[in-house]
Amino acid sequence: MLSNANLNSSYTLRREEVKKSIRNVYDKIGTPIDLGELAFVTGVNALMNMLWGDSLQGEEGTKTGAEFKRLVGELVVLFAKPNVSDFFPMLAMFDLQGIERKGKRIVQYIERILDSAIEKRMNSNTDKNEGTGQMEQRKDFLQLLLELREQDGAATSISMRQVKAMLTDILVGGTDTTSTMVEWVMAELMQHPEAMRKVNEELTEVVGLDSLVEESHFPKLHYLDAVIKETFRLHPALPLLVPRCPSQSSTVGGYYIPKGCMVWLNVWVIHRDPKIWENPLEFQPERFLNESSNLDYSGNNFNYIPFGSGRRICAGLPLAEKTLMYILASLLHSFEWKLPHGTELEFSDDFGIVTKKLNPTVAVPTPRLSNFELYTK
Numbered sequence: 001m002l003s004n005a006n007l008n009s010s011y012t013l014r015r016e017e018v019k020k021s022i023r024n025v026y027d028k029i030g031t032p033i034d035l036g037e038l039a040f041v042t043g044v045n046a047l048m049n050m051l052w053g054d055s056l057q058g059e060e061g062t063k064t065g066a067e068f069k070r071l072v073g074e075l076v077v078l079f080a081k082p083n084v085s086d087f088f089p090m091l092a093m094f095d096l097q098g099i100e101r102k103g104k105r106i107v108q109y110i111e112r113i114l115d116s117a118i119e120k121r122m123n124s125n126t127d128k129n130e131g132t133g134q135m136e137q138r139k140d141f142l143q144l145l146l147e148l149r150e151q152d153g154a155a156t157s158i159s160m161r162q163v164k165a166m167l168t169d170i171l172v173g174g175t176d177t178t179s180t181m182v183e184w185v186m187a188e189l190m191q192h193p194e195a196m197r198k199v200n201e202e203l204t205e206v207v208g209l210d211s212l213v214e215e216s217h218f219p220k221l222h223y224l225d226a227v228i229k230e231t232f233r234l235h236p237a238l239p240l241l242v243p244r245c246p247s248q249s250s251t252v253g254g255y256y257i258p259k260g261c262m263v264w265l266n267v268w269v270i271h272r273d274p275k276i277w278e279n280p281l282e283f284q285p286e287r288f289l290n291e292s293s294n295l296d297y298s299g300n301n302f303n304y305i306p307f308g309s310g311r312r313i314c315a316g317l318p319l320a321e322k323t324l325m326y327i328l329a330s331l332l333h334s335f336e337w338k339l340p341h342g343t344e345l346e347f348s349d350d351f352g353i354v355t356k357k358l359n360p361t362v363a364v365p366t367p368r369l370s371n372f373e374l375y376t377k
């Protein structure tokens, strides 16, 4: 599902969701909009469409999206919360901080969404089989997983539990991260009007005010790409990545790392290390415009690893890169964004495995496009 060929063939699904969001924003022109919520619903719909061909529709869908966002947000806080049971396993059965109880409640909520999608698909597969005797179903991610299920003796056979675990991984891993980054980028741009001006200029030149952004424009949006990379430097979504557990003892940089221990890599600190970065606390997208800097998301330069590195690098990286660029470029090209009157930007972050903004980024849109029909078609 996450290969480049599959991503290219699912472009229309992302396009539909982004256009829907532009229409929704246009309907609320002049009023404050929670950018994290907007990005979350756009991202989750694009993802659900790719996973099982359905999305959250209408007012009800927006409400479910907001609830889903809140719960995934709660889950990423729980993932990182120090748990007394980890240090004293005999206390685990008492679940003293209620971490297990809260986690289970959220996972059950996600499972209900998955159960409904899986049931619908299995019923439609049965109908098709009975009706025509042919297997001619949609080959989305859910269909591929269902076909791998319980193949007698096959090495690739997986259980229904594993199907749900994979879908949950993708939904949780791919939604909160993307919407959080949209919020940070928009906040940094509103805080740095010169950078915002350059992004707008680039979009006007590359896309034109009489057109909407398409993925084919991305390779030419160099400045916006640098803005996103600089935002990842200052606000890496997973500041400690996922923990590693070495299978052999070794010595790294003079430190002995015993086999079997848990290693956390502090990307947040690496990205702000004055030995690596000039003026590390300043927002300077230009540092990513220098082609010789070799700073991309591949994880090959250990000075810059917002998507991790090595075998466990983010599995959704190509999709994340496309979705983030698409949502941001579209919001910035279609609208001008200003802070609501009398409010100020705020950059504190919240504790959790994902570095979220403590307070939502809220902004008021005004139209930028010359052809108003583009907002509604």
Ligand code: HEM
Binding pocket: 169, 170, 173, 174, 175, 177, 178, 181, 237, 238, 241, 242, 243, 306, 307, 308, 309, 310, 311, 312, 313, 314, 315, 316, 317, 319, 320, 324
């Ligand atoms: C802006 C968006 C995203 C960011 C910043 C991000 C970041 C990360 C990071 C830092 C890791 C840990 C890598 C490591 O420790 O080396 C990770 C793992 C992962 N990500 Fe993402 N991610 C994003 C979007 C996505 C999307 C869209 C998906 C799925 C469609 C996804 C699926 C995963 C999965 C499954 C893993 C675990 C990989 C493994 O352990 O083998 N992520 N992500």
